[in-house]
Amino acid sequence: MARTLTLLGCLFCLLLSCSREDVSTRYAITGLDVSRYQGVVDWDSVADAGHHFVFIKASEGWNHRDLAFRANWAEAGRAGIRRGAYHFFLPHTSVERQLSNFIDLVKLEPGDLPPVLDVEKRGNLSSAELVAHVRQWLILAEDHYGVKPIIYTGLNFYNRHLAGQFDEYPLWLARYSHREPVTVCGRPFQFWQYTDRAASPGIVGAVDRNVFTGTVAQLEALCVPYPANHHDPLAIFQ
Template sequence: YEVHGIDVSHHQSRIIWDSVAAQEIHFAFVKASEGVSLNDSLYCFNWDEMKRVGIRRGAYHFFRPSFPAEEQVENFAFQVEMAYGDLPPVLDVEVLDGASKIQLITGVRTWLYLAEIQYGAKPILYTNLKFYNRYLAGHFDEYPIWIARYNSREPRLACGRDWQFWQYGNEGKVNGIAGDVDFNVFNGSLSELESLCMAPPMILSQR
């Protein structure tokens, strides 16, 4: 895989993004929000810095199935203003929080639908391989998928579909980041990654 990236949150403390950008890091996802009211304390810093140093950036929301999906989209949208060239919004789904499978799928579908309207791009769905195969396989095939599987063998999804991003390790070392960081690859070329990024609006010629 030729296209590599990381994902971060306040757990990585304050990152020296100039040092990160000097390495083969093609993209980075940063935590923005969680549930209906939680926000990542370093989101604004990370978001602005990624833009400044020229790393393709994306933002994710940690989904809490026991809270209304509509309010969770509002929480994310209040934080995250996206620009052309940014990666689509990401929904991180990895806990049930006591919700049923039907409640989970309904909530996830609502969040993805509303976020697509909000940003004009199909969101990316993040989850781990076991959670995907147990609860989400066969649903959401129209959305790009980002799968966590800490293994040297690439993930195989129960429904047979391809993955777009693979989080293959959580003990990565990167200059500019104290402690461990998650490592990811994109299943494609750099130009394919760029085509996944948010496009400028179509300007129709006036006749």
């Protein structure tokens, strides 16, 4: 009897592991997102592992800046990884001061991914008030950088507070599962953060892993554009 139960347990674990295959095998374009919590990153090893892009935390609120941003930003670029920077939005802090904090730190170049606004908190704001604040940041950021920012948020937060809004902006959703996020409004997403417990060469400990749902050409089209008659040097690495 005990042997039978053991065999059944092993079979169950095998079936479970098969049903939860690595999400990245279903998508051609994968990437990471990092902050100071990943410590010192060996970006050459990250590049050699085949990651196509990385989002790097830059700022939070009106005065916080990630201590590892400058090093991560420079080294990711040197290693030839397509890079993007994100700002963690605080709902009760001046939108203009938050954007100024980000702009003073992040100097995007042609070929970089658009700025990202990380929206995870509502505070005491109504959903309508939050939407108005987020929209203000997005409009001002687009005016400054000349490219539409990306919105990052969790699936549940999006469905409760942001669904039906900002359809003109690329959407990056977090859902830690092997099952794709499904929005209540049917809005498709462009990026999916599917785990916060991935492993990667060049990084000690766990790291967030993401996929892009489109093609290489579609990823390039999201980025800060190059001047006319200039070629994107990272295109050869994708």
